Amino acid sequence: MLLQIEFESETPIYMQIKNQIIRGIATGELKLGEELPSVRQLASDIGINFHTVNKVYTQLKQEGWVVVHRKSGVIINPELKVDSNQEYMKALGESLDIITAEAFLRGVTKEEFMMIIDAHYASYLKEGK
Protein backbone atom coordinates (compact mmCIF):
# COMPACT_ATOMS: atom_id res chain seq x y z
CA MET A 1 0.00 0.00 0.00
CA LEU A 2 1.16 3.53 -0.69
CA LEU A 3 1.04 6.13 2.06
CA GLN A 4 0.68 9.76 1.13
CA ILE A 5 2.18 12.21 3.59
CA GLU A 6 1.66 15.93 3.46
CA PHE A 7 4.27 17.88 5.39
CA GLU A 8 2.39 21.17 5.18
CA SER A 9 -0.93 19.70 6.34
CA GLU A 10 -2.66 20.78 9.55
CA THR A 11 -3.03 17.11 10.46
CA PRO A 12 0.13 15.98 12.25
CA ILE A 13 2.23 13.50 10.30
CA TYR A 14 1.82 10.68 12.84
CA MET A 15 -1.96 11.11 12.54
CA GLN A 16 -1.82 10.96 8.73
CA ILE A 17 0.11 7.69 8.83
CA LYS A 18 -2.17 6.19 11.45
CA ASN A 19 -5.38 7.18 9.65
CA GLN A 20 -4.15 5.80 6.34
CA ILE A 21 -3.11 2.48 7.86
CA ILE A 22 -6.53 2.05 9.49
CA ARG A 23 -8.20 3.00 6.23
CA GLY A 24 -5.94 0.55 4.39
CA ILE A 25 -7.12 -2.25 6.69
CA ALA A 26 -10.76 -1.29 6.09
CA THR A 27 -10.46 -1.23 2.32
CA GLY A 28 -8.41 -4.40 2.26
CA GLU A 29 -5.34 -2.73 0.79
CA LEU A 30 -3.52 -3.96 3.88
CA LYS A 31 -4.20 -7.63 4.47
CA LEU A 32 -4.54 -9.07 7.95
CA GLY A 33 -1.16 -10.43 8.96
CA GLU A 34 0.67 -8.25 6.42
CA GLU A 35 4.07 -6.99 7.52
CA LEU A 36 4.64 -3.28 7.89
CA PRO A 37 8.06 -1.71 7.41
CA SER A 38 10.26 -1.37 10.47
CA VAL A 39 10.30 1.93 12.36
CA ARG A 40 13.70 2.71 10.88
CA GLN A 41 12.72 1.90 7.33
CA LEU A 42 9.46 3.86 7.35
CA ALA A 43 10.99 6.88 9.08
CA SER A 44 13.87 6.98 6.66
CA ASP A 45 11.64 6.48 3.59
CA ILE A 46 9.46 9.41 4.62
CA GLY A 47 12.39 11.42 5.98
CA ILE A 48 11.04 11.99 9.49
CA ASN A 49 12.15 11.29 13.02
CA PHE A 50 12.05 7.69 14.31
CA HIS A 51 9.95 8.86 17.27
CA THR A 52 7.10 9.90 14.99
CA VAL A 53 6.80 6.43 13.48
CA ASN A 54 7.28 4.86 16.89
CA LYS A 55 4.33 6.87 18.16
CA VAL A 56 2.16 5.63 15.29
CA TYR A 57 3.02 1.99 15.91
CA THR A 58 2.59 2.29 19.66
CA GLN A 59 -0.88 3.77 19.26
CA LEU A 60 -1.88 1.25 16.60
CA LYS A 61 -0.71 -1.51 18.90
CA GLN A 62 -2.56 -0.16 21.93
CA GLU A 63 -5.75 0.07 19.92
CA GLY A 64 -5.31 -3.46 18.62
CA TRP A 65 -4.74 -2.76 14.92
CA VAL A 66 -1.25 -4.21 14.80
CA VAL A 67 0.78 -6.67 16.81
CA VAL A 68 4.53 -6.70 17.25
CA HIS A 69 6.19 -10.03 16.57
CA ARG A 70 9.69 -10.66 17.72
CA LYS A 71 10.61 -12.19 14.40
CA SER A 72 8.61 -10.49 11.69
CA GLY A 73 8.29 -7.07 13.30
CA VAL A 74 5.11 -5.06 13.11
CA ILE A 75 2.22 -6.84 11.38
CA ILE A 76 -1.45 -6.06 10.92
CA ASN A 77 -3.27 -7.94 13.67
CA PRO A 78 -4.16 -11.33 12.08
CA GLU A 79 -7.00 -11.81 14.58
CA LEU A 80 -8.30 -8.32 14.27
CA LYS A 81 -10.95 -7.84 16.92
CA VAL A 82 -11.66 -4.19 17.56
CA ASP A 83 -15.18 -3.51 18.68
CA SER A 84 -17.22 -0.37 19.01
CA ASN A 85 -17.13 0.04 22.74
CA GLN A 86 -18.78 2.81 24.66
CA GLU A 87 -15.68 4.96 24.73
CA TYR A 88 -15.34 4.72 20.96
CA MET A 89 -19.00 5.52 20.35
CA LYS A 90 -18.66 8.63 22.46
CA ALA A 91 -15.61 9.79 20.47
CA LEU A 92 -17.41 9.01 17.21
CA GLY A 93 -20.39 11.09 18.29
CA GLU A 94 -18.13 13.98 19.12
CA SER A 95 -16.31 13.94 15.77
CA LEU A 96 -19.57 13.62 13.86
CA ASP A 97 -21.00 16.47 15.86
CA ILE A 98 -18.70 19.04 14.34
CA ILE A 99 -18.70 17.43 10.88
CA THR A 100 -22.51 17.29 10.61
CA ALA A 101 -22.88 20.78 12.02
CA GLU A 102 -20.67 22.25 9.33
CA ALA A 103 -22.32 20.15 6.61
CA PHE A 104 -25.75 21.31 7.81
CA LEU A 105 -24.74 24.96 7.78
CA ARG A 106 -23.30 24.57 4.29
CA GLY A 107 -26.57 23.22 3.09
CA VAL A 108 -25.69 19.55 2.67
CA THR A 109 -28.94 17.65 3.05
CA LYS A 110 -29.26 14.59 5.23
CA GLU A 111 -29.76 12.43 2.12
CA GLU A 112 -26.59 13.74 0.49
CA PHE A 113 -24.72 13.16 3.70
CA MET A 114 -26.00 9.60 3.99
CA MET A 115 -25.01 8.93 0.39
CA ILE A 116 -21.42 9.86 1.16
CA ILE A 117 -21.44 7.57 4.16
CA ASP A 118 -22.93 4.79 2.03
CA ALA A 119 -20.22 5.16 -0.57
CA HIS A 120 -17.52 4.88 2.08
CA TYR A 121 -19.09 1.86 3.69
CA ALA A 122 -19.44 0.21 0.30
CA SER A 123 -15.71 0.51 -0.31
CA TYR A 124 -14.95 -1.11 3.04
CA LEU A 125 -17.40 -3.95 2.86
CA LYS A 126 -16.09 -5.15 -0.48
CA GLU A 127 -13.08 -6.83 1.00
CA GLY A 128 -13.92 -6.46 4.66
CA LYS A 129 -14.21 -9.02 7.35
Added chain:
Amino acid sequence: MLLFTLLMVYIPVFLIGLALPLFSKKTLFFGVNIPEEKSNLSSLKLLRNKYFINYCLSFAIASALIAYGFSRTGNEGLLISLSFIFVILLSANYYYIHRKVKRLKQQEGWIIDKKQVVIVDTQKRSKDMAISYWWFLLPVAILAFGVLFSMIQYPYLPDKIPGHFNAAGEATRYDNKSLLSVFSIPLVQLGMTALMLGLFRVLRVARITINPSKPKTSLLQGKLANRRWGIFTVLMAILINLQLLYTQLMVLQLVDSSRSMLVTMLFTGGIIALVIITGFMTGQGGSRIKVKDEELENQNPSLICRDDDRYWKLGMIYYNPDDPTLWVEKRFGIGWTINHGHPIGKILTVIIIVLLGASLILPMIK
Protein backbone atom coordinates in the same frame (compact mmCIF):
# COMPACT_ATOMS: atom_id res chain seq x y z
CA MET B 1 51.65 6.74 -22.56
CA LEU B 2 50.61 9.63 -20.36
CA LEU B 3 48.57 11.09 -23.16
CA PHE B 4 46.91 7.75 -23.70
CA THR B 5 45.89 7.50 -20.05
CA LEU B 6 44.59 11.04 -20.16
CA LEU B 7 42.41 10.32 -23.16
CA MET B 8 41.24 7.02 -21.70
CA VAL B 9 40.14 8.72 -18.48
CA TYR B 10 39.23 12.26 -19.42
CA ILE B 11 37.19 11.72 -22.56
CA PRO B 12 34.69 9.41 -20.83
CA VAL B 13 34.58 11.81 -17.85
CA PHE B 14 33.94 14.74 -20.16
CA LEU B 15 31.18 12.89 -22.02
CA ILE B 16 29.50 11.72 -18.82
CA GLY B 17 29.48 15.30 -17.54
CA LEU B 18 27.94 16.45 -20.80
CA ALA B 19 25.26 13.77 -20.63
CA LEU B 20 24.38 14.30 -16.95
CA PRO B 21 21.16 16.27 -17.60
CA LEU B 22 19.85 13.30 -19.57
CA PHE B 23 20.01 10.98 -16.57
CA SER B 24 17.72 13.08 -14.40
CA LYS B 25 14.10 12.52 -13.59
CA LYS B 26 11.52 14.73 -15.24
CA THR B 27 10.57 16.12 -11.84
CA LEU B 28 14.10 17.33 -11.13
CA PHE B 29 15.47 19.82 -13.60
CA PHE B 30 19.04 20.76 -12.76
CA GLY B 31 18.31 19.83 -9.17
CA VAL B 32 15.18 21.93 -8.90
CA ASN B 33 11.96 20.23 -7.90
CA ILE B 34 9.43 20.94 -10.65
CA PRO B 35 6.01 19.61 -11.69
CA GLU B 36 6.50 16.98 -14.36
CA GLU B 37 4.43 18.80 -16.99
CA LYS B 38 6.81 21.78 -16.84
CA SER B 39 9.74 19.64 -17.96
CA ASN B 40 8.76 20.16 -21.61
CA LEU B 41 8.77 23.97 -21.44
CA SER B 42 10.83 25.57 -24.18
CA SER B 43 12.44 27.93 -21.64
CA LEU B 44 13.86 24.90 -19.83
CA LYS B 45 15.06 23.34 -23.06
CA LEU B 46 16.87 26.59 -23.83
CA LEU B 47 18.55 26.47 -20.42
CA ARG B 48 19.62 22.90 -20.99
CA ASN B 49 21.16 23.81 -24.33
CA LYS B 50 22.89 26.68 -22.61
CA TYR B 51 24.44 24.17 -20.21
CA PHE B 52 25.71 22.05 -23.10
CA ILE B 53 27.29 25.07 -24.78
CA ASN B 54 28.80 26.56 -21.62
CA TYR B 55 30.12 23.18 -20.56
CA CYS B 56 31.83 22.50 -23.87
CA LEU B 57 33.24 26.01 -24.14
CA SER B 58 34.63 26.11 -20.61
CA PHE B 59 36.20 22.69 -21.03
CA ALA B 60 37.75 23.62 -24.33
CA ILE B 61 39.28 26.77 -22.81
CA ALA B 62 40.53 24.99 -19.68
CA SER B 63 42.03 22.11 -21.68
CA ALA B 64 43.72 24.51 -24.09
CA LEU B 65 45.22 26.54 -21.24
CA ILE B 66 46.51 23.42 -19.52
CA ALA B 67 47.89 21.98 -22.74
CA TYR B 68 49.66 25.28 -23.39
CA GLY B 69 51.03 25.37 -19.84
CA PHE B 70 52.20 21.79 -20.15
CA SER B 71 53.93 22.37 -23.47
CA ARG B 72 55.77 25.36 -21.96
CA THR B 73 56.79 23.84 -18.62
CA GLY B 74 56.49 20.07 -19.06
CA ASN B 75 55.00 19.96 -15.58
CA GLU B 76 52.94 16.77 -15.27
CA GLY B 77 51.24 18.12 -12.18
CA LEU B 78 49.31 20.42 -14.47
CA LEU B 79 47.77 17.47 -16.27
CA ILE B 80 46.81 15.81 -13.03
CA SER B 81 45.23 19.02 -11.79
CA LEU B 82 42.92 18.71 -14.77
CA SER B 83 40.70 16.30 -12.83
CA PHE B 84 40.18 18.92 -10.10
CA ILE B 85 39.42 21.54 -12.71
CA PHE B 86 36.91 19.20 -14.35
CA VAL B 87 35.02 18.82 -11.09
CA ILE B 88 34.98 22.56 -10.47
CA LEU B 89 33.89 23.40 -14.03
CA LEU B 90 31.14 20.82 -13.94
CA SER B 91 29.82 22.11 -10.61
CA ALA B 92 30.01 25.75 -11.68
CA ASN B 93 28.18 25.10 -14.95
CA TYR B 94 25.54 23.09 -13.12
CA TYR B 95 25.03 25.70 -10.40
CA TYR B 96 24.67 28.51 -12.93
CA ILE B 97 21.72 26.79 -14.63
CA HIS B 98 20.36 25.51 -11.31
CA ARG B 99 19.95 29.07 -10.05
CA LYS B 100 18.25 30.21 -13.24
CA VAL B 101 15.73 27.36 -13.05
CA LYS B 102 15.06 28.10 -9.40
CA ARG B 103 14.35 31.75 -10.18
CA LEU B 104 12.06 30.81 -13.05
CA LYS B 105 10.15 28.42 -10.81
CA GLN B 106 9.65 31.13 -8.21
CA GLN B 107 8.74 33.91 -10.64
CA GLU B 108 6.15 31.85 -12.46
CA GLY B 109 4.81 30.19 -9.30
CA TRP B 110 4.95 26.66 -10.66
CA ILE B 111 4.10 24.92 -7.45
CA ILE B 112 1.69 27.36 -5.83
CA ASP B 113 -1.48 25.47 -6.74
CA LYS B 114 0.06 22.03 -6.25
CA LYS B 115 -0.25 19.73 -3.29
CA GLN B 116 3.18 18.62 -2.07
CA VAL B 117 3.30 15.07 -0.80
CA VAL B 118 5.73 12.31 0.04
CA ILE B 119 4.64 8.87 -1.08
CA VAL B 120 6.03 5.75 0.55
CA ASP B 121 5.41 2.09 0.01
CA THR B 122 4.56 -0.03 3.06
CA GLN B 123 5.89 -3.21 1.50
CA LYS B 124 8.99 -4.51 3.16
CA ARG B 125 11.90 -3.63 0.92
CA SER B 126 13.77 -6.90 1.38
CA LYS B 127 10.84 -8.80 -0.12
CA ASP B 128 11.08 -6.96 -3.39
CA MET B 129 13.04 -7.78 -6.44
CA ALA B 130 16.49 -7.24 -4.96
CA ILE B 131 18.91 -9.96 -5.97
CA SER B 132 20.34 -12.40 -3.46
CA TYR B 133 23.53 -12.03 -1.44
CA TRP B 134 24.55 -15.44 -2.75
CA TRP B 135 25.69 -13.84 -6.00
CA PHE B 136 28.70 -12.59 -4.11
CA LEU B 137 29.95 -16.17 -4.01
CA LEU B 138 31.17 -15.58 -7.59
CA PRO B 139 33.71 -12.81 -6.79
CA VAL B 140 34.60 -14.63 -3.57
CA ALA B 141 35.30 -17.79 -5.60
CA ILE B 142 37.70 -15.82 -7.82
CA LEU B 143 39.38 -14.48 -4.72
CA ALA B 144 39.61 -17.96 -3.18
CA PHE B 145 41.08 -19.29 -6.42
CA GLY B 146 43.88 -16.69 -6.23
CA VAL B 147 44.56 -17.42 -2.58
CA LEU B 148 44.71 -21.15 -3.28
CA PHE B 149 47.17 -20.72 -6.13
CA SER B 150 49.31 -18.39 -4.04
CA MET B 151 49.43 -20.92 -1.24
CA ILE B 152 50.43 -23.74 -3.60
CA GLN B 153 53.02 -21.60 -5.34
CA TYR B 154 54.40 -19.94 -2.21
CA PRO B 155 57.24 -22.41 -1.47
CA TYR B 156 58.52 -22.20 -5.04
CA LEU B 157 58.67 -18.43 -5.29
CA PRO B 158 62.09 -16.71 -5.48
CA ASP B 159 63.24 -14.44 -2.64
CA LYS B 160 62.39 -11.35 -4.60
CA ILE B 161 58.96 -11.00 -6.13
CA PRO B 162 57.57 -8.22 -8.30
CA GLY B 163 55.80 -5.58 -6.22
CA HIS B 164 54.67 -3.23 -8.92
CA PHE B 165 54.17 -3.37 -12.65
CA ASN B 166 54.06 -0.60 -15.20
CA ALA B 167 51.42 -0.48 -17.90
CA ALA B 168 53.54 -2.63 -20.23
CA GLY B 169 53.62 -5.41 -17.64
CA GLU B 170 57.28 -4.98 -16.70
CA ALA B 171 58.08 -5.22 -13.01
CA THR B 172 59.21 -1.80 -11.77
CA ARG B 173 59.76 -2.76 -8.14
CA TYR B 174 60.78 -5.96 -6.36
CA ASP B 175 59.82 -6.80 -2.79
CA ASN B 176 61.19 -9.39 -0.41
CA LYS B 177 59.11 -12.52 -0.38
CA SER B 178 56.85 -12.53 2.64
CA LEU B 179 53.31 -13.50 3.50
CA LEU B 180 52.33 -9.86 3.27
CA SER B 181 53.93 -9.19 -0.10
CA VAL B 182 52.64 -12.39 -1.69
CA PHE B 183 49.15 -11.97 -0.34
CA SER B 184 48.87 -8.21 -0.76
CA ILE B 185 46.73 -8.50 -3.90
CA PRO B 186 44.30 -10.99 -2.35
CA LEU B 187 44.01 -8.49 0.52
CA VAL B 188 43.12 -5.73 -1.93
CA GLN B 189 40.62 -8.11 -3.54
CA LEU B 190 39.10 -8.75 -0.14
CA GLY B 191 38.81 -5.02 0.49
CA MET B 192 37.24 -4.30 -2.91
CA THR B 193 34.79 -7.18 -2.53
CA ALA B 194 33.81 -5.91 0.91
CA LEU B 195 33.35 -2.41 -0.53
CA MET B 196 31.06 -3.72 -3.28
CA LEU B 197 29.16 -5.82 -0.76
CA GLY B 198 28.71 -2.71 1.37
CA LEU B 199 27.36 -0.79 -1.63
CA PHE B 200 25.09 -3.72 -2.43
CA ARG B 201 23.69 -3.64 1.10
CA VAL B 202 23.03 0.10 0.94
CA LEU B 203 21.27 -0.30 -2.40
CA ARG B 204 18.99 -3.05 -1.14
CA VAL B 205 17.28 -0.64 1.21
CA ALA B 206 18.06 2.66 -0.53
CA ARG B 207 15.19 5.10 -0.46
CA ILE B 208 13.05 5.23 -3.58
CA THR B 209 11.60 8.64 -4.33
CA ILE B 210 8.10 8.11 -5.66
CA ASN B 211 6.63 10.65 -8.06
CA PRO B 212 3.16 11.40 -6.62
CA SER B 213 1.65 12.16 -10.00
CA LYS B 214 2.35 8.61 -11.14
CA PRO B 215 3.28 6.61 -8.07
CA LYS B 216 3.07 3.06 -9.37
CA THR B 217 5.22 3.68 -12.42
CA SER B 218 7.94 5.48 -10.49
CA LEU B 219 7.91 2.93 -7.68
CA LEU B 220 8.43 0.13 -10.18
CA GLN B 221 11.16 2.13 -11.92
CA GLY B 222 12.89 2.70 -8.59
CA LYS B 223 12.75 -0.96 -7.66
CA LEU B 224 14.07 -2.01 -11.06
CA ALA B 225 16.85 0.56 -10.79
CA ASN B 226 17.91 -0.68 -7.34
CA ARG B 227 17.90 -4.22 -8.67
CA ARG B 228 20.07 -3.22 -11.62
CA TRP B 229 22.58 -1.41 -9.45
CA GLY B 230 22.64 -4.49 -7.23
CA ILE B 231 23.59 -6.61 -10.25
CA PHE B 232 26.05 -3.86 -11.21
CA THR B 233 27.92 -4.15 -7.89
CA VAL B 234 28.17 -7.92 -8.33
CA LEU B 235 29.51 -7.52 -11.88
CA MET B 236 31.95 -4.84 -10.73
CA ALA B 237 33.20 -7.11 -7.94
CA ILE B 238 33.70 -9.91 -10.48
CA LEU B 239 35.56 -7.68 -12.98
CA ILE B 240 37.82 -6.13 -10.32
CA ASN B 241 38.60 -9.51 -8.82
CA LEU B 242 39.39 -11.01 -12.21
CA GLN B 243 41.72 -8.16 -13.09
CA LEU B 244 43.53 -8.43 -9.75
CA LEU B 245 43.67 -12.21 -10.09
CA TYR B 246 45.48 -11.73 -13.37
CA THR B 247 48.02 -9.43 -11.71
CA GLN B 248 48.42 -11.94 -8.89
CA LEU B 249 49.14 -14.69 -11.39
CA MET B 250 51.79 -12.39 -12.86
CA VAL B 251 53.33 -11.97 -9.40
CA LEU B 252 53.32 -15.75 -9.00
CA GLN B 253 54.91 -15.96 -12.44
CA LEU B 254 52.19 -18.31 -13.59
CA VAL B 255 51.22 -16.18 -16.56
CA ASP B 256 53.45 -14.44 -18.98
CA SER B 257 53.17 -10.68 -18.68
CA SER B 258 53.50 -9.82 -22.38
CA ARG B 259 49.74 -9.38 -22.79
CA SER B 260 49.36 -7.43 -19.57
CA MET B 261 48.62 -4.13 -21.24
CA LEU B 262 45.91 -5.61 -23.41
CA VAL B 263 44.31 -7.31 -20.41
CA THR B 264 44.41 -4.13 -18.33
CA MET B 265 42.84 -2.16 -21.17
CA LEU B 266 40.14 -4.76 -21.63
CA PHE B 267 39.22 -4.75 -17.96
CA THR B 268 39.38 -0.98 -17.56
CA GLY B 269 37.35 -0.56 -20.74
CA GLY B 270 34.91 -3.17 -19.50
CA ILE B 271 34.43 -1.36 -16.19
CA ILE B 272 33.92 2.03 -17.86
CA ALA B 273 31.53 0.48 -20.39
CA LEU B 274 29.58 -1.20 -17.58
CA VAL B 275 29.20 2.13 -15.76
CA ILE B 276 28.09 4.01 -18.86
CA ILE B 277 25.73 1.33 -20.15
CA THR B 278 24.07 0.77 -16.78
CA GLY B 279 23.75 4.53 -16.33
CA PHE B 280 22.21 5.12 -19.74
CA MET B 281 19.83 2.18 -19.56
CA THR B 282 18.69 3.00 -16.03
CA GLY B 283 18.87 6.74 -15.39
CA GLN B 284 18.51 8.29 -11.97
CA GLY B 285 15.98 6.31 -9.94
CA GLY B 286 15.12 4.28 -13.03
CA SER B 287 13.89 7.32 -14.95
CA ARG B 288 15.13 5.88 -18.22
CA ILE B 289 13.56 2.46 -17.69
CA LYS B 290 10.44 2.01 -19.78
CA VAL B 291 7.69 0.32 -17.82
CA LYS B 292 4.19 -0.26 -19.11
CA ASP B 293 2.47 3.01 -18.46
CA GLU B 294 -0.67 1.60 -16.90
CA GLU B 295 -1.30 4.81 -15.12
CA LEU B 296 -1.63 7.10 -18.09
CA GLU B 297 -5.35 7.38 -17.53
CA ASN B 298 -5.25 8.08 -13.81
CA GLN B 299 -2.24 10.32 -13.41
CA ASN B 300 -2.67 13.01 -10.86
CA PRO B 301 -0.91 16.18 -12.00
CA SER B 302 -2.11 18.20 -9.00
CA LEU B 303 0.30 16.26 -6.75
CA ILE B 304 4.02 16.94 -6.76
CA CYS B 305 6.96 15.78 -4.70
CA ARG B 306 7.57 17.68 -1.51
CA ASP B 307 9.56 20.79 -2.35
CA ASP B 308 12.88 20.08 -0.67
CA ASP B 309 15.03 22.51 -2.64
CA ARG B 310 16.00 24.33 0.54
CA TYR B 311 17.82 21.27 1.91
CA TRP B 312 20.08 21.10 -1.15
CA LYS B 313 22.86 23.60 -0.58
CA LEU B 314 24.25 24.89 -3.88
CA GLY B 315 21.82 22.47 -5.45
CA MET B 316 24.12 19.54 -4.75
CA ILE B 317 24.87 19.12 -1.04
CA TYR B 318 22.05 17.61 0.99
CA TYR B 319 21.85 18.92 4.53
CA ASN B 320 18.73 17.96 6.45
CA PRO B 321 19.21 17.09 10.13
CA ASP B 322 15.51 16.13 10.43
CA ASP B 323 15.94 13.34 7.90
CA PRO B 324 17.28 10.12 9.48
CA THR B 325 18.41 8.76 6.10
CA LEU B 326 22.13 8.70 5.38
CA TRP B 327 22.05 7.72 1.71
CA VAL B 328 19.83 9.73 -0.62
CA GLU B 329 19.45 9.90 -4.39
CA LYS B 330 21.70 12.48 -5.96
CA ARG B 331 20.06 15.68 -7.12
CA PHE B 332 21.83 15.83 -10.46
CA GLY B 333 23.33 13.03 -12.46
CA ILE B 334 23.20 9.52 -11.21
CA GLY B 335 23.89 7.65 -8.01
CA TRP B 336 23.61 8.36 -4.32
CA THR B 337 25.03 10.95 -2.00
CA ILE B 338 25.03 11.39 1.76
CA ASN B 339 22.89 13.52 4.00
CA HIS B 340 25.44 15.84 5.58
CA GLY B 341 22.95 16.62 8.35
CA HIS B 342 22.96 12.99 9.55
CA PRO B 343 25.33 12.31 12.49
CA ILE B 344 27.46 9.93 10.40
CA GLY B 345 27.19 12.36 7.48
CA LYS B 346 28.59 15.14 9.67
CA ILE B 347 31.58 13.02 10.65
CA LEU B 348 32.19 12.09 7.00
CA THR B 349 31.94 15.76 6.03
CA VAL B 350 34.65 16.68 8.53
CA ILE B 351 36.88 13.85 7.27
CA ILE B 352 36.40 14.94 3.65
CA ILE B 353 37.20 18.55 4.45
CA VAL B 354 40.32 17.56 6.41
CA LEU B 355 41.52 15.28 3.61
CA LEU B 356 40.84 17.90 0.94
CA GLY B 357 42.56 20.58 2.98
CA ALA B 358 45.54 18.32 3.62
CA SER B 359 45.90 17.43 -0.05
CA LEU B 360 45.93 21.13 -0.90
CA ILE B 361 48.19 22.33 1.90
CA LEU B 362 50.72 19.49 2.18
CA PRO B 363 52.25 19.98 -1.29
CA MET B 364 52.83 23.65 -0.43
CA ILE B 365 54.74 22.82 2.76
CA LYS B 366 57.03 20.50 0.83
